[in-house]
Amino acid sequence: MLEVISNLALGFSVALTPTNLVLCFLGCLIGTLIGVLPGVGPIATIAMLLPITFGLDPIGALIMLSGIYYGAQYGGSTTAILVNIPGEATSVVTTLDGHQMAKNGRAGVALGTAALASFAAGTFATLVVAGLAVPMTGLALKFGPSDRFALMVLGLVFAVVLARGSIIKALAMIVFGVLLSTVGTDGETGEDRLTFGLAQFADGIEFAVIAMGIFGFAEILKNLESPEARDVVRGEIGPLLPSRQDIKDSAGPTARGTLLGSFLGILPGNGAVLAPFASYTLEKRIAKDPSRFGRGAIEGVAGPEAANNAGAQTSFIPLLTLGIPPNAVMALMVGAMTIHGLIPGPQIMTKQPDLFWGLIASMWLGNLMLLVINLPLVGLWVRLLKVPYRLMFPAILLFCCIGIYSIGNKPEDVMLTAAFGFIGYSLLKLGFEPAPLLLGFVLGKLMEENLRQSLSKAGATLLSLFDSPLAASLLGFSALLLLIAVLPSVRKSREEVFQE
Amino acid sequence: MVKSPQDFAAGLLMIAIAIVAWLMVLPLPFTAPAGVGSGMLPKAVSVLLGGLGVAIVATSLTSNGERLTRWSLREIALVLGAIMVFALTIRGFAMPAIGVTVPALGLAVAGPLTILIAAQADRSTRFVEAFIFAIVLTTACIVLFRLMLRLPIPVFPPLLGY
Numbered sequence: 001m002l003e004v005i006s007n008l009a010l011g012f013s014v015a016l017t018p019t020n021l022v023l024c025f026l027g028c029l030i031g032t033l034i035g036v037l038p039g040v041g042p043i044a045t046i047a048m049l050l051p052i053t054f055g056l057d058p059i060g061a062l063i064m065l066s067g068i069y070y071g072a073q074y075g076g077s078t079t080a081i082l083v084n085i086p087g088e089a090t091s092v093v094t095t096l097d098g099h100q101m102a103k104n105g106r107a108g109v110a111l112g113t114a115a116l117a118s119f120a121a122g123t124f125a126t127l128v129v130a131g132l133a134v135p136m137t138g139l140a141l142k143f144g145p146s147d148r149f150a151l152m153v154l155g156l157v158f159a160v161v162l163a164r165g166s167i168i169k170a171l172a173m174i175v176f177g178v179l180l181s182t183v184g185t186d187g188e189t190g191e192d193r194l195t196f197g198l199a200q201f202a203d204g205i206e207f208a209v210i211a212m213g214i215f216g217f218a219e220i221l222k223n224l225e226s227p228e229a230r231d232v233v234r235g236e237i238g239p240l241l242p243s244r245q246d247i248k249d250s251a252g253p254t255a256r257g258t259l260l261g262s263f264l265g266i267l268p269g270n271g272a273v274l275a276p277f278a279s280y281t282l283e284k285r286i287a288k289d290p291s292r293f294g295r296g297a298i299e300g301v302a303g304p305e306a307a308n309n310a311g312a313q314t315s316f317i318p319l320l321t322l323g324i325p326p327n328a329v330m331a332l333m334v335g336a337m338t339i340h341g342l343i344p345g346p347q348i349m350t351k352q353p354d355l356f357w358g359l360i361a362s363m364w365l366g367n368l369m370l371l372v373i374n375l376p377l378v379g380l381w382v383r384l385l386k387v388p389y390r391l392m393f394p395a396i397l398l399f400c401c402i403g404i405y406s407i408g409n410k411p412e413d414v415m416l417t418a419a420f421g422f423i424g425y426s427l428l429k430l431g432f433e434p435a436p437l438l439l440g441f442v443l444g445k446l447m448e449e450n451l452r453q454s455l456s457k458a459g460a461t462l463l464s465l466f467d468s469p470l471a472a473s474l475l476g477f478s479a480l481l482l483l484i485a486v487l488p489s490v491r492k493s494r495e496e497v498f499q500e
Numbered sequence: 501m502v503k504s505p506q507d508f509a510a511g512l513l514m515i516a517i518a519i520v521a522w523l524m525v526l527p528l529p530f531t532a533p534a535g536v537g538s539g540m541l542p543k544a545v546s547v548l549l550g551g552l553g554v555a556i557v558a559t560s561l562t563s564n565g566e567r568l569t570r571w572s573l574r575e576i577a578l579v580l581g582a583i584m585v586f587a588l589t590i591r592g593f594a595m596p597a598i599g600v601t602v603p604a605l606g607l608a609v610a611g612p613l614t615i616l617i618a619a620q621a622d623r624s625t626r627f628v629e630a631f632i633f634a635i636v637l638t639t640a641c642i643v644l645f646r647l648m649l650r651l652p653i654p655v656f657p658p659l660l661g662y
Contacts, residue, residue, distance in 0.1 A: 055649050166507075168559065172514050172552040179521055179545045186528075186538035193542055194524050217583065224575045224621055390622040391633055394615040397579065401586040401614060402607070402641060406651045414587035418580045425576065430510035431566055448541045455535035 004130050007357050011130075014358030015365055020063050023056065024362050027064035028369045031071020032078075036381045037392055038085040039223045042072035043435065046332050047211040048396065050339075051403035058340040059355045063362040065336055066316075069329060070366045073312055074118065074374060077305060078381050081110045090308045093276040097293060097300030104296045108238035111378055113250055113298055114305040115371050116242070121258040121306035122367030125313035128262045129320075130360055133349060136321035140346035145453035146465050148324070150474035152447050155324055157478040158267055159436055161485040162274050170436050173427070177440025178447070180205060188452065200412050207335040209404060209413055210441055213420025214427075214434045216400040220393045221425040237382065240375050242298070250302030253283050257303035261310030265326075266318065272311030272327060276304035313363060319344055320356065324443070328435040331442035339407075504565025507556050514553030521546040575621040582618035586610050591654045606654040607646070611638035 014020065030052075034045045049068050053061035073090070080091040081098035094114065101110040143151070160170045183194045184204030195201035242250065260282065261275040283303045284293045293300050318326045323345025325331040337344050342355075349356040374381075404417050427434050454471075455464060466472040502508045521542060528539030587593070592604030605613070612634035619630040645651045 051651065052644070052649055054651065166556075166559075168552055168555050169507075169510065172510075172549060172556065175545055175549045175552060176514070176517065179517070179542065179549060182525075182542040182545065189532065189538045191528055191538045193528065193538060194521060196524075217579065221572070221576055221579055224579070225572045388624070390619065390625050391629075393579075393622070394582075394618045394630070394634070395637055397582060397618050398586070398611055398614055398637060398641060401583060401590075402645055402651075402653060405587075405590055406645070406653060409591075409652060411587040411590055411593055414590075415584060418583040418587070421580060421583070422576065426513070429569065429571065430513060431506045432510060444541070444545075448536070451541070452536045 003134065007134070007353070008130055008361060010353060011357030011359075011361030014059065014354050015063065015361035020060055020358065020362065021365070023060045023064040024067045024366050025369050025373075027067020028071040028366050029373055031068035032075040032370070032374060032377075032381070033071075033384070034068075035072030035075025036078050036384050037075075037387070037396075038079050038083055038385065039219065039389070040396065041076060041215070042069060043211065043328050043332065043438070044215040044219055044396075045072035045075075046329065046336075047208060047215055048399050048403060050208060050332075050336055051406045053336070054339070054406065058337075058342055059358050061336065061340055062333075062342075062355070062359050065333065066359065066363060067366045067369075069333075070122075070309075070312065070363075070370055073309065074115070074370050075381070077114045077118075077308075078111060078374070078378075079385065081114065081301075082107060082382060083385055090273055090276050090311075093280045093304040094301060094308075096280070097295070097297050100294065100296035101298065101301065105236060105238055106296065107236075108240040108378070109242050109246055109298070110301050111237070112240040112375060113242050113246060113302050115374055117250060117254040117257070117302040117306040118309040119367050119371045120254050121261060121308075121310040122313055123364060124258050125262050125265070125310040126360060126364040126367070128266075128310075128314055129317055129363065130357075132266070132317055133321060133356070133360070136317060137346045137349045140322045141350070143322075143470070144468055145450040146468050146471040147474070148322070149447055149450040149454055149465065150468075150471035150478070151322060152324055152443050152450070154474050154478045154481075155318070155326060156440065156443060157482050159327070159439055161481060165431070165433050167485055169432050173432055173434060173436040174440035177437040177442075178444035180210065180437075181441045181444030182448065200416070204445075205416070205441075206407060206413060207331075207338075207438075207441060208407055209417045210420050211332060211335070211438060212400045212404055213417040214424030214437065216396060217417065217421025218424025218428055218434070220397060221421065222428050223389065224393065237378060240378065246298055249298050253279070253299040253303030254306040256282060257306030257308075258310045261307035261312075262314045264307075265311035265314030267326065272308075272315045275307035275311035279303040279307035309367075316359075316363070320348060320359070321346060323348075324446070325439065328438040331439050334442050502560055503563060504560040505568045506566040507560035509568060511553045511556030511558075511560060514556060515550055516553075518546045518550030518553060522550070578621040579618050582614045582621075585617055586614040589613065604654060604658055606656045606658075607642055608638065608656050611641060 030049060031045060034040055035042060046065065046068055053064050076091040077094050080086045080094040081102050084095050084099040086092040086095050098110045156174050160167060160174060183201055185202045186193055257279040260279050264275045265272040280300055280303060283299045284290050287299065315326045315330055318324050319330045319333060325334050334344050401414055404414050407413060424434055525539050525542040529537035530539050530543060531537045588602040589605040589610040593602040615634035615637060616630055619625045642655055645653055646655055
């Protein structure tokens with residue numbers, strides 16, 4: 001406990017420097033600004049804003065990026081409540097009761113409750129991250145390459161099981177992502193792989209190219225296709241602060257949502273995405289009058305929002321301690337860290353404790369800032385929501401173009417991103433959910449590395465992977481999980497959870 | 501019979517990707533003296549992808565699903581075209597194979613050009629509005645990226661000197 005406090009003190013001494021405070025604030029502000037735009041989720045927001053962090057030092061860049069992430073998440077909830085358009089999967093649930101509350105003239109209370117519940121959840125989750133970081137890192141340092149490989153397999157399996165929609169299609173996206181990660185000159189033998197003979201592919205595909213192509217450009221193409229049905233709440237936003245009764249009603253859901261989200265976020269797969277759904281289902285089940293849900297029940301906003309934010313926070317744990325990104329957003333963070341020359345994993349905490357604890361402290365500061373920025377600025381967000389898409393998409397497009405060009409000052413990267421925009425659009429048209437692709441792409445590289453290391457001993461065969469008992473049990477568990485997920489009975493109950 | 505055309509096409513696409521990838525990595529060794537060969541992961545992954553493609557096609561034959569929807573070719577052409585124009589003109593682009601060299605225009609010209617082309621993809625675009633917006637946004641981008649963030653992006657055509 002004492003260690004946690006002294007570590008957090010170190011963190012705050014880093015995060016509270018004027019520069020880092022300003023970066024955290026700017027990140028939250030810009031993240032919300034972009035995240036509020038309908039049809040722009042956190043992945044697109046982070047991918048788009050990545051270039052503005054290039055010139056910063058690594059810690060400032062990471063602090064700003066995580067600020068952008070929370071901001072985008074929070075902006076997504078605002079859009080969900082006011083416009084009934086979920087910015088991303090995790091705010092789908094907020095549209096159900098949040099938008100109904102807005103229609104009942106309680107938009108302000110819904111926004112205020114979302115902000116307060118998120119803040120409470122974020123505070124708790126920051127403590128969870130701080131408390132678990134040391135033991136998890138200690139554990140991670142004992143892992144061998146085959147253990148890490150097995151853990152990544154487990155992470156991918158979790159991501160498949162928890163993905164929305166068809167399991168086979170999610171699996172195909174992950175595998176496609178891993179395939180894309182093998183493009184480029186082989187690091188060990190120097191052989192060209194899948195490069196189509198193009199020199200540009202020799203160093204592999206830049207992850208930002210894939211991220212912006214699929215989440216920036218392809219999304220634009222998809223949005224242009226479906227004529228907008230924006231249902232912006234008219235009339236008064238109403239008071240922002242929840243009444244005494246509202247607070248009483250939302251305290252329980254917030255606490256339960258926080259616990260659920262904190263736990264699910266730690267899972268190696270994309271557990272965080274499940275958190276709001278699970279929280280909503282739970283609240284509806286234990287409510288005295290379940291029929292109120294879907295008609296503007298405040299519990300249906302507080303619980304899922306808390307779960308969402310807690311999960312978003314604790315999903316940093318697998319990334320920072322094990323070096324394994326649990327979801328597409330964290331995969332983007334891996335990419336960002338690589339650009340700044342950092343390799344995510346246990347060595348970050350041992351070698352750069354200031355960066356590690358500074359980031360964690362800034363998480364809490366970011367949450368506090370969101371509360372401070374968002375409530376007074378609600379009027380601005382409402383006005384932003386009225387910006388027509390015909391102006392929004394060219395702006396997003398130009399931003400992405402400048403961003404990709406700035407990564408390496410190569411026009412070819414921009415062209416390649418256009419190609420990935422087309423690929424992403426094709427995938428969307430064929431009913432694929434592309435987020436797992438990004439995860440597969442980032443994990444693919446790490447997996448091959450660890451596979452190589454674990455099989456490099458003389459006389460090693462694929463079976464050597466099972467030499468370590470931990471790796472063997474993780475791989476066995478992954479296989480079991482995948483098997484169960486494909487079984488029809490589980491599939492049905494899984495659909496029910498997502499249907500809510 | 502195909503009961504889910506969308507899944508049917510989706511599966512075929514995965515199979516096609518898998519076959520192309522498989523053929524491309526065919527000459528690479530699966531194993532190497534040091535264990536994993538350069539071909540192991542791509543080969544294993546393309547086989548897996550092909551298998552998943554077959555599975556998706558199989559489910560499309562047995563269970564009902566989505567239909568295929570029309571592709572908005574005009575929007576695709578305009579949006580991707582705008583991106584290509586940005587890529588070609590931002591600092592100029594030489595294509596010796598066809599003997600064409602696109603001149604460098606810099607962000608000040610390439611920016612508005614990109615926005616105006618892309619904006620045509622939305623039928624509700626009004627030219628004057630889009631034009632003013634393009635100028636304002638480009639100026640903002642120059643201030644943000646060049647002046648504040650100091651990214652080395654060309655701003656003006658070299659004739660004017662930047």
